[in-house]
Amino acid sequence: MDDFTWRVGGPQGGGIETAATLFARAVGKGGWWVATKREYHSNIMGRHSYLDVRLGRKPVASFREKVDMLVALDGETLARHLDEVRPSGVLLYDPQVLELTVHKLPMLDHRVAEALSERFGKLDPSLKDLLAAYVESGVQPLPYPFEEVADRIGAELGVPSLQARRTLNTIAVAASLHFLGFPLEPLLEALALQFRGKVLELNQSVAQAVYREEVPKLSFQLHLNGYEPGRVYLTGAQAAALGKLAGGLRFQTYYPISPATDESTYLEAHTHFPGADVMVVQTEDEIAAVTMAVGAALAGAKAATATSGPGFSLMAEGMGFAGMIEAPLVVTLYQRGGPSTGLPTRTEQGDLMFAIRGGHGEYPRIVLASGDIQDAFMDAQKALAWAWRYQTVVVHLLDKFLASTGQILPQETLKPLALDGERRLAPKEGKPTPYARYAPTEDGISPFAPLGTPGVFYWMTSDEHDPLEHITEDPVLREAQMEKRMQKLLTARKEIPLADQYTLFRDGEVLVLGFGSVKGTLLEALDHLEGVGYLHLRLLWPFPEITHLLEGKRLVTVEHNYSGQLADLVQQETLKRVHHRVVKYNGRPITLEEAVEALKAVKRGEAPGRIVLRKGV
């Protein structure tokens, strides 16, 4: 098999994430490239969560609609993922859940329970009914009593049941791989990456015990793919954190919020590495997070903050302050489903317009969006460099999907960039004198003097100001300062290399436009489409000059929001009509099949102007 997706579902806090990481590392050790998608509730323990590990013979960055193998660690998984396994795919489940009925699954959404009742024509269908439906759709059921196996192996190894059952995840992964005919060795190596000492010994013994048991051979098998060293497996949030370090970050603030927090906690945990001694401050709210970062930037530290949804709303005023006093600031925005608290742990691209426009008044801000994990690493560096080059706010857009998706990449793709271009005032000697920090310049950029620069002092104010930054309401001085600040946008658009502004991956009579995390899916979709091109936007503001690329094309946008914000932006900036808006706002990432189907319909000329994608569990 060249393309394989393994899904594991179970209660949150039950270790399914550990299981997916183990599976990904085991097949990774066996030479496969993988991407891992994580779907979870805003909950600590008990609610349904699942992960997909998709394998490919080259780096993978998108996900399929149907999985090849579903491992159900509880009954709820059976209920939620009916119709999600491809015909002749495999369902690995614990037969003891068959005793349950749909109404005995307390965390199952009523909507799902009612749909099942209707489908089976019963008030309370049993999980046996559900299993029959899997079988009817061509799925091969594989009963596997996880807990019983744990107890049996525990007894064999002389380990108490409670301790043996802690290895259920290893058992689930080992059983899956064993059924698939995958060798044991990579799994043992993967366990060594995950555990240490006695825990490792136990888990390795358990895996070996699972492999000793006879299992039926499946109709499809997973072979080794030729191991190559020099590969890494990491998530988007980790890549963004590493990119910030590579970009010289020295100060990071945050207030806990999903899904942005992963980045800051990664940084907090790694300050002992040379060059990574970033001061990370957990603040009382996002207002303090953004303003404290501005304070640190004013003192000369490369500073950033990271947030999501509601936190970004709170930052609007602080960002405007940074824009007004020309402080270099990076805000990393992990978008999630909005509005309000919305879907805290689900993906969306609903903050595009807010990132560009949010806040009162106008100031120059740069907005860039990362399309995949490598981009996240590169873009975090660019964001810091641009903030310091243009002495203003840079919003780095990511989303929940990208933040929590894991991917195997060649390590060499994560290379530090050599970026510079800061303009600073040289320290002076003698009695300190006022410095006209805000004297207008041709390109809008004036030498920055961090607080504490010897020999000078000056004032800054959030009010409109004169070149010394004393308050003024004079109309002429106002015009001069507004023009100085806004000039920086024109300068940035001129200086930022086109390769950092957009990439035309392929041209076509139908031209798809996208930004951010739709990149991986759309690039793979191109393999299944003819006459369809893809223009991926990296820089969203200042908006790149792309009008010439759109001439005479049938334009389609694909994005994760309700209204088609990118479509609006493209129309506003290019005066070209976007003919089709493909949108998705149920919090689940666009699948490969959805994208291909929608774009085929566009190509055939059969699609409406607005296409809503609704897949996902």
Next chain:
Amino acid sequence: MVELKLTDYKADKHPDWCPGCGDFGILSALQMALFELRLDPSRTVIFSGIGCSGKTPHYLNVYGVHTLHGRVLPIAQGAKLANPHLTVVAVGGDGDGLGIGAGHFVAAGRRNVDMLYILYDNEVYGLTKGQAGPTLGLGEKTKSLPKPNPQGKVNPLLLAFASGYTWIARGYAYDVKGLKELIKEGINHKGLAFLHVLQPCPTYNDLHTKEWFAPRLYRLEEEGYDPLIPPGLPPEALEARMARFQQKALEWGERIPVGVFWKAELPTFEARLKAYLPRYPEAYPAQGPEAPLDLEGLLQEFAL
């Protein structure tokens, strides 16, 4: 550094406060304190919030950052943490610090960053024409209010205490010399110092005027009040000191105390950060990276 005169600390900018405003007294006291401490203007930063008090930095010849309404404390803390060699003074009004910025006021106490915060308390929002501030008492009606204040007041000293400020004092805007001494002590204090300044607003506050305050104010030290809390004080002794602090902090009406109420030693946030950043504060964020990034080392945990 070149020897500076008192006048060198005064900016060539005319203050636009109302005649008789308490801000003038605070500004003079600040100017004198900076001069007497011989502070280097290029290493000293005055941060301010928004409101009449927010204009203070513009009138002093040191680095000045006139920030946002209510956000002066996080901004000042960010700068101080990024460059611990800066002398940082944050100033703001009662609405700025205890109304819109109250959350930051509390959180700053929990951290104990080494700086001074001066709260100008005139009980009204002057710049927006005299609405009730968070320190105006329940039922009080200044001439600028159409009806008596339906909201109660917060006690700044008690809130500072509850939040963990390690130096808590009160001064009076028209007692410039006394205020100057308090500012100097607050700047020299290791940790977060809070200076509450009673400040008449001659335009909008006709209740608590210069004439009202003058006969009521007295100095704590006149009564032999000792603010110093020595480390290792036994619990009963500490409780007694806390009770005395509370009694003095609540004293209002016939007699109103000024002076230092509380002075304790607790590790600063800078010192606490050593657990995360062993080379801090010798090496600090504003300096840039100390060593090239060990990206190889960091990527180890992700290697397959």
